[in-house]
Amino acid sequence: MQTKNNQGIPKFNFFGELYENYQSAIPEGIEYSTKEYNKNEVIARQGDSCKGLYILIEGSVKTEMIAENGGLLHIETIYAVTPLASAFIFATINCFPVDVTALEKSKILFMAREQILKMFQMNHELLMRYLRYNADKTKFLSDKIQMLSVKTIKAKLAHYILGLHMSAQQKEGDSFIVFMDKNQTELAAYFGVTRPSLARALSEMSRDGLISINKKAVRIRSLKGLMEARG
Amino acid sequence: MQTKNNQGIPKFNFFGELYENYQSAIPEGIEYSTKEYNKNEVIARQGDSCKGLYILIEGSVKTEMIAENGGLLHIETIYAVTPLASAFIFATINCFPVDVTALEKSKILFMAREQILKMFQMNHELLMRYLRYNADKTKFLSDKIQMLSVKTIKAKLAHYILGLHMSAQQKEGDSFIVFMDKNQTELAAYFGVTRPSLARALSEMSRDGLISINKKAVRIRSLKGLMEARG
DNA sequence: GAAAAAGTGTAATAATTGTTACAGAGATAA
DNA sequence: TTATCTCTGTAACAATTATTACACTTTTTC
Numbered sequence: 001m002q003t004k005n006n007q008g009i010p011k012f013n014f015f016g017e018l019y020e021n022y023q024s025a026i027p028e029g030i031e032y033s034t035k036e037y038n039k040n041e042v043i044a045r046q047g048d049s050c051k052g053l054y055i056l057i058e059g060s061v062k063t064e065m066i067a068e069n070g071g072l073l074h075i076e077t078i079y080a081v082t083p084l085a086s087a088f089i090f091a092t093i094n095c096f097p098v099d100v101t102a103l104e105k106s107k108i109l110f111m112a113r114e115q116i117l118k119m120f121q122m123n124h125e126l127l128m129r130y131l132r133y134n135a136d137k138t139k140f141l142s143d144k145i146q147m148l149s150v151k152t153i154k155a156k157l158a159h160y161i162l163g164l165h166m167s168a169q170q171k172e173g174d175s176f177i178v179f180m181d182k183n184q185t186e187l188a189a190y191f192g193v194t195r196p197s198l199a200r201a202l203s204e205m206s207r208d209g210l211i212s213i214n215k216k217a218v219r220i221r222s223l224k225g226l227m228e229a230r231g
Numbered sequence: 232m233q234t235k236n237n238q239g240i241p242k243f244n245f246f247g248e249l250y251e252n253y254q255s256a257i258p259e260g261i262e263y264s265t266k267e268y269n270k271n272e273v274i275a276r277q278g279d280s281c282k283g284l285y286i287l288i289e290g291s292v293k294t295e296m297i298a299e300n301g302g303l304l305h306i307e308t309i310y311a312v313t314p315l316a317s318a319f320i321f322a323t324i325n326c327f328p329v330d331v332t333a334l335e336k337s338k339i340l341f342m343a344r345e346q347i348l349k350m351f352q353m354n355h356e357l358l359m360r361y362l363r364y365n366a367d368k369t370k371f372l373s374d375k376i377q378m379l380s381v382k383t384i385k386a387k388l389a390h391y392i393l394g395l396h397m398s399a400q401q402k403e404g405d406s407f408i409v410f411m412d413k414n415q416t417e418l419a420a421y422f423g424v425t426r427p428s429l430a431r432a433l434s435e436m437s438r439d440g441l442i443s444i445n446k447k448a449v450r451i452r453s454l455k456g457l458m459e460a461r462g
Numbered sequence: 463g464a465a466a467a468a469g470t471g472t473a474a475t476a477a478t479t480g481t482t483a484c485a486g487a488g489a490t491a492a
Numbered sequence: 493t494t495a496t497c498t499c500t501g502t503a504a505c506a507a508t509t510a511t512t513a514c515a516c517t518t519t520t521t522c
Contacts, residue, residue: 383478
C-alpha cells in the first residue's frame with residue numbers, strides 16, 4: 001500500500017486523495033499527534049477503546065484484526081500508509097478487536113473523534129471522501145460475504161464467471177468469452193478453498209460442457225448450465 | 232423491524248433515532264419525495280444507479296441483495312421501516328446490486344445525495360448517527376466474515392465459545408461455565424451449517440473432553456484444548 | 463538461453479460436512 | 493393433562509473438499 005512519488009518519498013493517502021505528507025493533508029486548526037513505537041512494542045490491546053483515527057504512517061504492524069483491505073482473521077501484517085480500525089471510530093462499541101504490535105520502528109498518527117468531526121465540518125470534500133471510503137469498504141465486505149456464503153466451489157465459480165459476464169464479455173461464434181482477473185492460486189485464496197480443489201472443480205465444469213478454459217480466458221459454453229450451477 | 236408506539240402507529244427509525252413519522256425526522260429545507268408502488272411493481276433493477284437514500288416507509292419488498300440486517304445472498308423480504316442499499320449511496324460504484332420488487336402496496340421515500348449532504352451539514356447530530364449506523368454495520372459484516380472464514384464447524388464452535396468466555400463467564404469448581412445466546416438451530420444458521428452437523432460437532436467435542444453441555448450452558452473442561460481447536 | 467520460480471493438471475486417500483430419517487425431550491397451548 | 497410443536501441427539505450414507513504428492517508448463521530472472 002506504500003505509494004511513492006517521483007522522488008521515491010512515500011505519499012500520504014488520506015481517504016483516497018494523495019498528499020506529499022500527512023502535514024499537508026490535514027487542514028489548519030485540526031489537532032493531532034504522532035507517536036513512535038519500537039519493534040515489538042504494543043500499540044493497542046484487544047478491548048482498548050478506540051477514541052479516534054489511527055493511521056500507520058511509517059513502518060509496519062502485526063495484527064489479527066480484520067484489515068483495512070478486507071483480509072481475514074489470521075494474523076496479518078499491515079504496512080504504512082494505512083488507517084487502523086477506521087471502521088470502529090464511530091461504532092457504538094468502539095474498541096480494538098485484537099492486539100496491534102509494531103513489527104519494526106513505526107509511527108502512528110492519532111486524531112481524536114471530535115477533531116475528525118471538526119475536520120469534516122471544515123472540509124466537506126473530505127467528508128465525502130470518508131463516506132466513499134467507508135461505503136467502498138462495506139461493499140467489499142458484502143461481496144466477500146456473498147462469496148463465502150455460496151457453499152460449493154462450483155457454485156462459487158459459476159457466480160464469479162457470471163459476474164464477469166455481466167460486467168464485460170466478448171462474443172465469439174455462438175458463445176461468450178470472459179477473462180478472469182485472477183490466476184487459479186489467487187482465486188483459490190479469494191474463495192477460501194485449496195488450489196487443487198479449485199482446479200478439480202474447473203476441470204469438472206469443463207468436462208460437463210459448462211465452460212472451456214484457456215489460461216485466463218473462459219468460454220461460456222452453457223449460460224443456462226452456469227445459472228443452474230449457482231445453487 | 233417495525234416499531235410501534237403507544238397508539239400502534241409505526242414510528243420512524245431514522246438511523247437510530249425514533250420519530251413519530253418521517254416528516255418530523257427530516258429537517259426544514261431538505262427536499263425529498265415519496266412514491267407508491269403496487270404489488271409486484273419493480274422498484275429498482277440490478278445495475279440501476281443509486282443516486283441517494285431510499286427508505287421503505289410502508290409495505291414490504293422482495294430482494295436478493297445483502298440486506299441492511301446483514302442477511303445473505305438468497306432472496307429476502309424486507310419490511311418497513313428500513314433503508315434500502317444505504318451502504319451504496321456514497322460508494323464509487325453506486326448501483327443496486329439486484330432487483331427490488333414490491334410484495335404489496337408499498338411506499339418509498341427518496342432523498343438525493345446532495346440533500347443528504349446538506350442535511351448532514353445542517354444537523355451534525357444526524358451525521359454522527361449516520362456514521363455510527365454505518366460503522367455498526369461494518370462491524371457486523373466483519374464479524375460475519377470472521378465466522379464464515381473459519382473453516383471447520385469445531386473451530387467455529389471453539390471461536391464462539393471462547394468469545395463468550397471473554398465477555399462473561401462464571402467459575403464453577405475448576406472450570407468455567409458460559410451461556411450460549413442462541414439455540415442449536417439458530418447457531419447452525421449463524422454458522423451457515425446444517426443443524427445435525429452442528430449437533431455432531433458438539434457431541435464430539437463433548438466426547439473429547441473439551442466441553443460439557445447442559446441446555447444452553449457450556450462448561451469449558453479444557454481451555455487449552457479449545458484454543459487449539461480454533462485452528 | 464539456462465536456471466529458477468511460479469503456476470497448472472491430476473490422482474489417491476483422508477477428513478469433513480450434508481442429507482435424510484427417526485425417536486425422544488422439552489415447551490406451549492387448548 | 494393431553495396434544496402439538498419445537499428443539500435435540502443420533503445414525504447411515506452420499507457428496508464435497510482437504511491433503512499430499514508429483515509431473516508438467518509457463519513465466520521470470522540472471
